[in-house]
Amino acid sequence: MVSMRKIIKAVLSAVLPIIILVVIPNVGLQFLFQSIPAEMLPFIEEMIPLHGIVMAMSVIGVIHAILSFSSNMVEDWSPIKLLSSIASAFVSFYMFLLLLGLGDPSRMGIIQLSVEMATMIATIISDFRFFITLELLLLGISIFSAIIKFYFARKEHLEGR
Amino acid sequence: MAGKSKGILRILTVVSIVATLSVYAVTIVSGYTSAVSFAQNAMGIASSEMQISGDPSTGITFTFLLPVQNPGLLEVTATLNLKALSAAEEVIAEGVSSKRIPPGSSDELFVSLFVPPNEVEAFARGRIFLECRTLFNLVGISLSLEGEAPSPGS
Numbered sequence: 001m002v003s004m005r006k007i008i009k010a011v012l013s014a015v016l017p018i019i020i021l022v023v024i025p026n027v028g029l030q031f032l033f034q035s036i037p038a039e040m041l042p043f044i045e046e047m048i049p050l051h052g053i054v055m056a057m058s059v060i061g062v063i064h065a066i067l068s069f070s071s072n073m074v075e076d077w078s079p080i081k082l083l084s085s086i087a088s089a090f091v092s093f094y095m096f097l098l099l100l101g102l103g104d105p106s107r108m109g110i111i112q113l114s115v116e117m118a119t120m121i122a123t124i125i126s127d128f129r130f131f132i133t134l135e136l137l138l139l140g141i142s143i144f145s146a147i148i149k150f151y152f153a154r155k156e157h158l159e160g161r
Numbered sequence: 162m163a164g165k166s167k168g169i170l171r172i173l174t175v176v177s178i179v180a181t182l183s184v185y186a187v188t189i190v191s192g193y194t195s196a197v198s199f200a201q202n203a204m205g206i207a208s209s210e211m212q213i214s215g216d217p218s219t220g221i222t223f224t225f226l227l228p229v230q231n232p233g234l235l236e237v238t239a240t241l242n243l244k245a246l247s248a249a250e251e252v253i254a255e256g257v258s259s260k261r262i263p264p265g266s267s268d269e270l271f272v273s274l275f276v277p278p279n280e281v282e283a284f285a286r287g288r289i290f291l292e293c294r295t296l297f298n299l300v301g302i303s304l305s306l307e308g309e310a311p312s313p314g315s
Contacts, residue, residue: 120308128192130299134184145177152166 002073010072014065021061021095025054047113049103056103060095064088076153085146093139100128108132191296194233194264199293199302202229202239206291206306217281223256223274225289231262235295238262241270242290245310247283254280284310 029050033041044050071084094105101107109129115122205227212224229239240259244252256274276284287310294301 120306123305123307124302125305126195126302127294128300130296131188131192134187138181138184141177141180145173148173149170152170156166 006073010069013072014069017061017064017068021064022058025057029054047115053098053103056098057095060091060098063091067091075157076149077157079150081153082146082150085149086143089139089142089146092142093135096135097132100131187296190234191300194231194235194237194295195293195300195302198229198231198233198237198239198262198295199291199304201232202227202291202293203304205229206289206304218278220278221276221281221284223276223287225272225274227270227272227291228267229260229262229270230267231264233295234264236261236263238292238294238298238301239268239270240290240292240294241272242288242292243272243274244288244290245274245276245280245284246286246288246307248285250286251283253284286310 032050036044067084067088071081071088074080097105097108100109100111102111109127109132111124111126111128113124209225209227212226213221214224215221223243223245225241225243227241229241231237231239238259238261240257243256245254247253254274254276256272258270258272260268260270262268286307289306290303292301292303
């Protein structure tokens with residue numbers, strides 16, 4: 001029997017990613033499109049797929065919410081908790097790749113934008129690969145932490161039976 | 162045993178929180194520094210003028226002076242590279258200037274490039290490359306502008 005407190009905690013933990021990753025980006029995009037001159041929008045959309053990024057963030061937000069809800073509904077010793085925590089860490093990592101790749105996670109932190117102006121070609125390259133390395137480190141810590149927490153919780157649960 | 166496991170879990174939680182906060186702080190500070198210093202200096206290219214002297218019989222000298230600033234929070238390494246290229250993208254002449262600029266300071270990058278008389282005819286394109294790197298040169302943003310070769314008097 002799941003307590004009411006646990007259900008409330010699970011629902012609240014699921015609402016947070018929905019607000020951060022679904023509501024705010026969508027509202028922000030609408031606000032951005034209203035404040036940018038209409039003639040500049042195709043140019044911006046050609047370089048940065050804003051709609052695609054926001055859509056992907058919304059999907060990630062919903063996945064995060066489901067994982068967070070399921071993780072908080074079960075006990076610490078449940079394998080569902082372990083799997084939810086690990087999946088959540090991977091989803092966060094994917095979102096980081098998506099944002100640093102301006103909508104394309106396969107860019108792995110390197111973005112190249114080229115613009116042709118009259119007789120010139122301007123190319124901007126941003127190299128943020130080091131941030132991916134840092135995020136990989138965080139992913140490792142998160143997975144290790146989830147496994148250790150699960151191990152001790154499981155051990156305690158089995159000893160208490 | 163329960164006390165020991167709680168201790169380990171507590172350490173793990175603290176390490177995890179500290180690591181997460183550190184990574185986000187480093188990402189935000191260095192991302193901000195490279196973005197603002199790059200934006201500031203890339204706009205400087207548009208307002209800077211390239212000086213061209215000499216003629217095809219004696220060789221042509223190109224000089225470019227770019228004032229660079231670092232409005233960011235970390236030290237930035239600004240690099241300016243000028244290249245004279247042939248139609249086949251071969252490098253005819255090259256000049257580089259690089260400086261480390263502390264946060265809140267400014268400096269100048271000066272590059273001089275000499276295209277010898279026997280290479281003037283092959284000189285078809287020019288490339289200006291500006292790069293701003295920070296966090297021990299681990300992250301950065303660069304701009305490459307490539308166009309037809311400027312001629313003396315243009």
